[in-house]
Amino acid sequence: MNRTLTMCSFCGKGPDEVKTLIAGPGVHICDSCVATCANVLTKETGKTFSPAAMVERATWESLQHWYRRHCEEQRASKLGIEIIARGSEGWRVVIDLKGTAMSGVVFEPVTHKHADTGWHICKVENDQFQADGSASTLGRIVEIFSSWVAEREHQIKRAARGDI
Numbered sequence: 522m523n524r525t526l527t528m529c530s531f532c533g534k535g536p537d538e539v540k541t542l543i544a545g546p547g548v549h550i551c552d553s554c555v556a557t558c559a560n561v562l563t564k565e566t567g568k569t570f571s572p573a574a575m576v577e578r579a580t581w582e583s584l585q586h587w588y589r590r591h592c593e594e595q596r597a598s599k600l601g602i603e604i605i606a607r608g609s610e611g612w613r614v615v616i617d618l619k620g621t622a623m624s625g626v627v628f629e630p631v632t633h634k635h636a637d638t639g640w641h642i643c644k645v646e647n648d649q650f651q652a653d654g655s656a657s658t659l660g661r662i663v664e665i666f667s668s669w670v671a672e673r674e675h676q677i678k679r680a681a682r683g684d685i
């Protein structure tokens with residue numbers, strides 16, 4: 522990913538400087554800024570806010586935002602998002618891209634294996650984002666999709682402004 526195309530709207534860091542960049546409507550936020558928010562909230566409210574849980578929550582919001590906007594743009598849309606638990610085989614996530622702004626956009630396949638966090642594989646095939654992962658990787662898979670969408674939306678915005 523090119524860091525000049527997408528960055529955190531709060532601290533200005535690019536994708537290669539942060540663990541996760543989450544897309545919201547017209548803004549992005551990185552995991553460390555989410556952690557800062559979590560600390561402020563914890564201090565101010567006296568309740569405990571976990572940065573990891575907040576990143577995960579923001580990532581799901583981002584997916585929902587993307588889906589809802591697509592449905593508003595194309596009322597007859599048959600866009601499907603499937604999240605399937607396959608027992609000991611872990612998760613399978615399939616997101617239709619046909620008819621969306623992500624159709625035909627290059628996706629660099631991701632293969633990750635780690636002793637602690639398990640494994641996940643993400644790719645784009647047949648105009649679908651397809652991911653498989655072990656039991657604890659569902660949030661990470663959705664994060665990967667969300668970051669890819671964030672990157673693309675930023676590129677489109679820059680192109681519309683004539684920056685690239």
Ligand SMILES: [Zn+2]
Nearest residue numbers: 529532551554
């Ligand atoms: Zn940030």
